Amino acid sequence: MFNFTPLLGAQAESAASQSLLELDGGIKVLVDVGWDAAFDAQRLDAIERQTSTLSLVLLTHATTEHLGAYAHCCKHIPLFSKVPVYATTPVINLGRTLLLDLYASSPLAASIIHTSSISSSSTTSKADSSPNLLLQPPTPEEIATYFASINALKYSQPHQPVASSWSPALGGLTITAYGAGHTLGGTVWHIQQGLESIVYAADWNQGRENLLPGAALLSGGQEIIEPLQRPTALICSSKGVEKAQSQSRKDRDGMLLSLVRDTIAQGGKVLIPTDSSARMLELAFLLNEAWKENLDGPHAATYRSARVYMASKSGSASIRYLQSMLEWVEESVRAEAEAHLTKTKGSTNPLNWQHVKLVERNSTLERAVQRSQPCVFLASDASLEWGFSRLALESLATDTKNLVILTEKSAPGSPPQSSISRQLWDLWQSRQGQGHTSSSGARLVDTDGTAIGLQEASTAPLSDAERALYETYITRQRQLHSTMQGDNTLADATAPDVAEQQDEEESESEDEDEDAEHQGRALNLSAQMTQSSKRKAALSDAELGVNVLLRGKSVHDYDVRNKRGREKMFPFVAHRTRNDEFGDLIKPEEYLRAEERDEVNGVDMRDGNKEDLAVGKKRKWDDASTSGPKATGESAGNKAQNGTPGDGSDEDEESDYEPEELMPEGPQKVVFTSRSLALRLRIAHVDFAGLHDLRALQMIIPLMRPRKLILISGERSETQTLASECRRLLTEGTESAGTDIFTPAEGEVVDASVDTNAWTLxxxxxxxxKLTWQNVKGLGVVxxxxxxxxxxxxxxxxxxxxxxxxxxxxxxxxxxxxxxxxxxxxxxxxxxxxxxxxxxxxxxQHQRVTQPVHVGDMRLADLRQALRGAGHEADFRGEGTLLVDQAVIVRKSASGRIEIESAARGLQQPEWRTRENTGSFYAVRNAIYSGLAVVAGV
Structure with a gap:
């Protein structure tokens, strides 16, 4: 049994991808936890309903469309963090940096609490219950913990996963990851269970790129690799089938570099919005190579006066992960990097991006935009709804010399307003006839003051009424989560961590005799949640009591007169050292691997340095200076020597030092402000999405010969176009004539079970x-x-x-x-x-009632070679016909059956002395039998 349900991204305007696979025995596999720029938590309701029955989760790409909601689900959906997750190492590392950038850049990523959820948890009228309250976003430490729990896999290594504790037995389920291209570590999943062989291929790219390898679907030319041949079900994305014409990599790269060179030569600035970790690496690698090759060419003056900026709040972490994952990059890049590591003469490090400068702060981006020098910005995100790309667009919009290059087609988005990238795409599409063609063949469109709509999202503290509404909602959610988890765990974003809570409970139990007012424990869950909520600083000073010394700001005194118990003492809790029968408990964060270490709020966590060197904070005399203009210049020079990206010319570079941005504390709400932005810059499009096109699909799908074909991840028109084309292609071949093609919508269940009746005996x-087993290609056959x-x-x-x-x-x-x-x-x-x-x-007296059978596949080329070795004449006559000794014809039908036809003289019985060289028919038959495995009957 195999049922498939697309939860998101099937014949829909949203680019997010979520799919549910239900296999025999009640096994449920969730593939991808994608999200879109709207960050609507209601689109995750289907995952929340299925979480308690999930067996495992698979992730394919490190993009927002494929894992953008992973951290949100781990934090706000009960039991989701306990489901085993599998992905490749690059998807884990780059996914972590992606979500760090997302939550640091967009307040809307925390997701708005829906009005229906607030109304159902209170008696407030519906008109008063829509203040756009935000959920608590996951912290950087929580994001690192979520991704550290993902199980890393390598390509082409079959793995039998471990299911969740509540899942039924997997029954020999095997998952294998194959390269998908498109992103570093992108995955095509092969899921095998019993008779079901499922290939999940979403957003793949067969062609090689500059940094990223292509999909590993073909082996040695025009044959699909053996594990992916003839699957019972192929789940394939339909994005990109409506492209006008596919370009070669050389033409695509030349068009982009030509647009960049022409713009910076005129003194303009180029903005290339892209995702923050996956496709950005391919673009940064290309631009760095272009700058390195042209510094001594005919356009040397143009390139020397311009700079390339990689604007992402987690850019340094992405570069660090890339340099530690050489085995995942394109083969030529890997060979060059390994030659540099072995200090081969004349070799250079291709991942040492000296001409790309990292931008991780808003002030640095503002200074770069205000400079009169031409430059190129690789900025997150591709939707231009959050990240540095939106800030750069607002600053560059008024200059006609500037250029925005769209690298992929934007999704339509959801009402009431499309995303900024979609508005730019529609503007470029509608003015194709009015634009002009560049020297490289790209279409440039002038905006001429056209206004686009912007919607700014900012956070604000809650009022007293909104705070009460929020606490009521959180209380109800904690009750629901505790009930679903089967214990009294308070999975609340506002609750203290478990270790601190346990310490406080232990100290409370020790002070029971001296504090009569705090004796006893909570008798029900509501009391527990009330006590837990009082631990937070969101309450008033009177409610906090003596804890105001710790929670309050600039509070240094507290009146203890007429107080009892703890109210008379400073609120200090001595943390006990916990141990078990093996000694002290180990803190996992102290033993992180290199790829699991990350920077949190700009501070390197690898050395345990979690202090914020804010303005006015004292520093020991023996500490190295890490702030100020001089220190910044020294650190930039050291980075350039150690292979960290820089711009190579820091003699006039300003200091990048600025105080850490303080994150808002307590619950927040989002306030939307709508305005318009007049555009005078130019718009161009170069397809750098790195996705398959219709030509690649027309080649790969017939070669795979799937029994069932399911099309997902595309707009309605794209899905229907590909479906009609596949029906035409798969009905022409005899082996694929019976292929069923499904185009399900979101939430529609498809029964894609293999057409075989199986019984258990x-x-x-x-x-x-009486059984006599024969070994055929590693399998026992009888x-x-x-x-x-x-x-x-x-x-x-x-x-x-x-x-x-x-x-x-x-x-x-x-x-x-x-x-x-x-x-x-x-x-x-x-x-x-x-x-x-x-x-x-x-x-x-048992006799064999089953005749022996032959198992295997005999190739005519191998048969021809064997007969020639035995002294026979064997040559091909026509397609699929072998002529032996001018008397015997051997053909192989489409179903694999071998047919032998012989003339009268070819049927002569061979003598025992000359059996090897006479009797062509019998010689051919013996050669065929020798190439097959004989399975004895019972």
Missing amino acids: KLSRQLVK ALTGRLDAETAAEDAVKEEEENAKKKVKLESGNDELVKPARSMTATSVPILDLPNSTANAAQ
């Missing part, structure tokens, strides 16, 4: 003794003929029970009495396959 003892018998099932069950009882008696010392098992056992529901003759005499 149990072999009788007499039959098992041919047999038997008879189904229900009575034999009951007899075998009783015999097995008696033998188990005898073995048990022998093991027990001092007990010679044999206890007979009860014979009231009912017949088993599993039918028994017995010998055709069940009597004892027939079993003794």
